Amino acid sequence: MYETEGKELFRQYGIKIPQGYTCSSPDQILSCLNNLEMPIMIKAQVLAGGRGKAGGVVTAMTTDEAVAEARKIFNIQVKGLPVRSVLLEEMVREIKGEVYIAITVDPKRGVPSILVSAQGGVDIENVQPSLIATWTLSPFIGVQDYAVRGVSHFLGLDTNLEGKLREIIVSLWNLYLEKDCDLVEINPLLITETGEMVAADAKVILNDDAVFRHHEFENLSGRDLTRQEKTAKLSGINLVQLDGDVAVVANGAGLTMATLDLLELNGLHGGLFVDLGGTDDPGQVATAIKLAISSSFGARPKALLVSVFGGITRCDTVAEGVIKAVGTEGSAIPIMVRLRGVNEDRAKEMLNSARIQFDRNLESAILRLKQEMVP
Amino acid sequence: MKELLLRKNTPVIVQGITGHQGRIHTAAMKQFGTNVVAGVSPGKEGRLTDGTPVLETVHECVQRFGAEASVIFVPAPHALDAALEALEAGIRTLVMVTEHVPPLDTIRIAQYARSMGATLIGPNSPGLAIPGEVKLGIMPNSIFMSGPIGVVSRSGTLTYEVVQSLTDAGIGQALCIGIGGDAVTGTNMVEALMLCEDRADVKGIVLIGEIGGAAEEMAAEYIQDKMTMPVVSFVAGMTAPAGKRMGHAGAIISRGTGLAENKVKRLSEAGVDVATRISVIPKLISTAIKSSR
Numbered sequence: 001m002y003e004t005e006g007k008e009l010f011r012q013y014g015i016k017i018p019q020g021y022t023c024s025s026p027d028q029i030l031s032c033l034n035n036l037e038m039p040i041m042i043k044a045q046v047l048a049g050g051r052g053k054a055g056g057v058v059t060a061m062t063t064d065e066a067v068a069e070a071r072k073i074f075n076i077q078v079k080g081l082p083v084r085s086v087l088l089e090e091m092v093r094e095i096k097g098e099v100y101i102a103i104t105v106d107p108k109r110g111v112p113s114i115l116v117s118a119q120g121g122v123d124i125e126n127v128q129p130s131l132i133a134t135w136t137l138s139p140f141i142g143v144q145d146y147a148v149r150g151v152s153h154f155l156g157l158d159t160n161l162e163g164k165l166r167e168i169i170v171s172l173w174n175l176y177l178e179k180d181c182d183l184v185e186i187n188p189l190l191i192t193e194t195g196e197m198v199a200a201d202a203k204v205i206l207n208d209d210a211v212f213r214h215h216e217f218e219n220l221s222g223r224d225l226t227r228q229e230k231t232a233k234l235s236g237i238n239l240v241q242l243d244g245d246v247a248v249v250a251n252g253a254g255l256t257m258a259t260l261d262l263l264e265l266n267g268l269h270g271g272l273f274v275d276l277g278g279t280d281d282p283g284q285v286a287t288a289i290k291l292a293i294s295s296s297f298g299a300r301p302k303a304l305l306v307s308v309f310g311g312i313t314r315c316d317t318v319a320e321g322v323i324k325a326v327g328t329e330g331s332a333i334p335i336m337v338r339l340r341g342v343n344e345d346r347a348k349e350m351l352n353s354a355r356i357q358f359d360r361n362l363e364s365a366i367l368r369l370k371q372e373m374v375p
Numbered sequence: 376m377k378e379l380l381l382r383k384n385t386p387v388i389v390q391g392i393t394g395h396q397g398r399i400h401t402a403a404m405k406q407f408g409t410n411v412v413a414g415v416s417p418g419k420e421g422r423l424t425d426g427t428p429v430l431e432t433v434h435e436c437v438q439r440f441g442a443e444a445s446v447i448f449v450p451a452p453h454a455l456d457a458a459l460e461a462l463e464a465g466i467r468t469l470v471m472v473t474e475h476v477p478p479l480d481t482i483r484i485a486q487y488a489r490s491m492g493a494t495l496i497g498p499n500s501p502g503l504a505i506p507g508e509v510k511l512g513i514m515p516n517s518i519f520m521s522g523p524i525g526v527v528s529r530s531g532t533l534t535y536e537v538v539q540s541l542t543d544a545g546i547g548q549a550l551c552i553g554i555g556g557d558a559v560t561g562t563n564m565v566e567a568l569m570l571c572e573d574r575a576d577v578k579g580i581v582l583i584g585e586i587g588g589a590a591e592e593m594a595a596e597y598i599q600d601k602m603t604m605p606v607v608s609f610v611a612g613m614t615a616p617a618g619k620r621m622g623h624a625g626a627i628i629s630r631g632t633g634l635a636e637n638k639v640k641r642l643s644e645a646g647v648d649v650a651t652r653i654s655v656i657p658k659l660i661s662t663a664i665k666s667s668r
Contacts, residue, residue: 105478105482105558105559107558107559107588107589107590107632108589108593110482110485110559110560110563111482111486112479112482138486139479139482139483139486140483140486140487177479180477180478180479182478207477207478207479209451209475209476209477209478210477210478210479212451212452213452213477238622240619240620240621240622242616242619243616250532251532252530252531252532252533252622253530253556253585253621253622253623253626254528254529254530254531254532254533254534254556254583254585254611254622254623255530255531255532255533255536255611256621256622257533257585257586257611257612257615257621257622257626258533258536258609258611258653260612260614260615261611261612261613261614262652262653263614264613264614265651265652270614273621273622275622278396278513308532309532309533309535309536309539310515311501311513311514311515311531311532311535312396312399312513340536340539341515341517341518341535341539342515342517362536362653363652363654
């Protein structure tokens with residue numbers, strides 16, 4: 001989610017944000033500036049951290065400067081990403097301090113936690129762990145006073161700011177919980193001389209699996225996907241583009257990763273990885289194979305390795321899907337189908353009669369495939 | 376402290392039994408020897424073709440059949456409801472096969488399970504199996520044989536691959552637990568190791584990890600500090616790039632954490648033999664057990 005979208009959610013949840021406007025094209029710059037007081041910040045909207053260092057965030061003292069800088073930002077790439085919209089935002093004045101506040105799941109404890117640091121405004125990955133404090137938050141218990149006191153004390157805030165801090169933490173927590181976020185982060189949260197707290201940046205990461213109950217986010221999910229990725233998503237297939245040239249179609253994330261590792265150990269490099277998931281539909285298997293090898297989806301692998309352990313997804317289903325996808329005319333690239341498990345013998349017969357290479361052992365399948373690949 | 380309240384004849388129910396996967400795996404579990412007494416599928420009361428009763432609520436299953444464990448196949452949008460219903464009705468062993476459960480729902484279920492003294496395995500779990508006795512979940516029946524190995528894994532098919540390689544080498548298993556591939560799981564890797572240690576018939580453990588999170592690092596700490604039983608490990612994703620979610624919700628290298636390299640390093644420091652390829656696992660574990668005697 002872009003910063004401006006995160007900020008809109010902040011606003012809805014009562015977290016103060018700087019006065020600002022988002023331009024989706026350069027000709028909107030002037031009209032946006034009419035309603036803003038100088039100086040302003042000009043922020044490229046891209047889905048990447050470290051925008052400041054990459055030249056995506058600049059300040060402007062005058063309107064002329066703002067117009068020129070904003071136009072410039074529309075024409076650059078930030079961290080390799082095109083800039084499709086730019087946020088123009090008033091600078092917050094009389095800043096007394098900047099802090100970091102986020103809520104996310106603590107992977108060790110398996111519960112949501114609030115993370116805070118007095119080192120606001122810098123990349124949290126570069127902050128020493130001893131300068132970050134955490135309090136767990138239970139969905140059944142929510143934000144209690146001790147957590148607010150603890151955060152305030154750790155940050156060394158004035159006690160009369162505790163009320164404001166509580167509002168921020170409760171708002172952030174409600175947003176995190178109600179919208180099913182993986183992460184809500186304010187970095188930095190600005191504290192002004194007058195005791196205002198303003199979110200200068202917003203990072204909100206929604207959880208993909210919870211989209212079913214958030215129709216308001218439906219159009220956000222998958223908007224940055226390629227045609228290949230979209231087709232995969234619609235078919236319930238997991239697809240990850242890697243750098244190598246051997247396409248891998250496997251079932252289950254662990255086995256897929258283990259297959260890619262084994263390719264590498266044998267001097268081959270996994271290109272695209274397609275995780276079938278659990279299926280008993282040969283059509284689904286055929287779609288996966290086509291996604292992996294068909295140039296109409298932009299795939300140009302030098303070889304295809306199918307690596308399946310048959311359980312829910314039976315070996316004969318996979319064999320049928322492979323035959324369906326490759327067809328009777330054969331394939332331009334070497335294909336090796338490695339199947340083990342439920343209905344393995346039947347799958348072997350089917351593949352043999354279709355003249356498609358089969359092996360039941362993963363290591364020898366990879367070695368055989370390597371031999372068939374033209375260097 | 377978790378305890379696996381599972382015997383050969385524990386009365387088991389299947390929630391979501393009338394769905395496609397529910398039906399298939401109910402039959403497979405029965406074939407394995409699991410005492411599936413009933414299923415739940417709201418609005419579809421009746422019987423499966425094999426005679427298994429399908430009831431409206433988990434409460435009825437507990438009252439009429441003394442159900443103690445449940446396997447959940449209910450789709451993600453209804454998984455929270457199904458799991459809480461089971462826990463409230465008194466189910467004390469819960470296996471969630473359902474994938475794509477929103478993490479906040481998993482956290483609610485896991486916390487409620489803990490407060491009830493119940494054991495939750497999953498979600499996104501292939502289940503657990505005690506060969507020769509009972510299986511809850513979707514692991515293929517054909518891969519197992521009884522023996523002295525405990526298997527703990529975050530994966531599904533990779534677990535089958537490893538178990539099959541053990542069985543092929545004539546090394547049987549006493550307990551296999553697939554904790555699930557999500558970032559948050561009801562039973563974590565350390566707790567799964569403890570469940571294996573609890574069993575007198577487990578003589579050695581195969582731990583199958585993957586990139587993402589800190590489960591393997593925590594397991595390494597536990598193995599180093601508390602365990603005497605030999606552990607052999609395999610970590611998938613050595614070549615996985617940072618920032619890409621590799622199929623499992625929990626399998627992502629982010630902010631410099633979750634690297635397979637680091638997991639292997641920590642496990643090795645803890646005295647675990649880490650296999651670089653699956654095919655050497657049977658040899659490593661049998662050697663480890665022999666030398667620990």
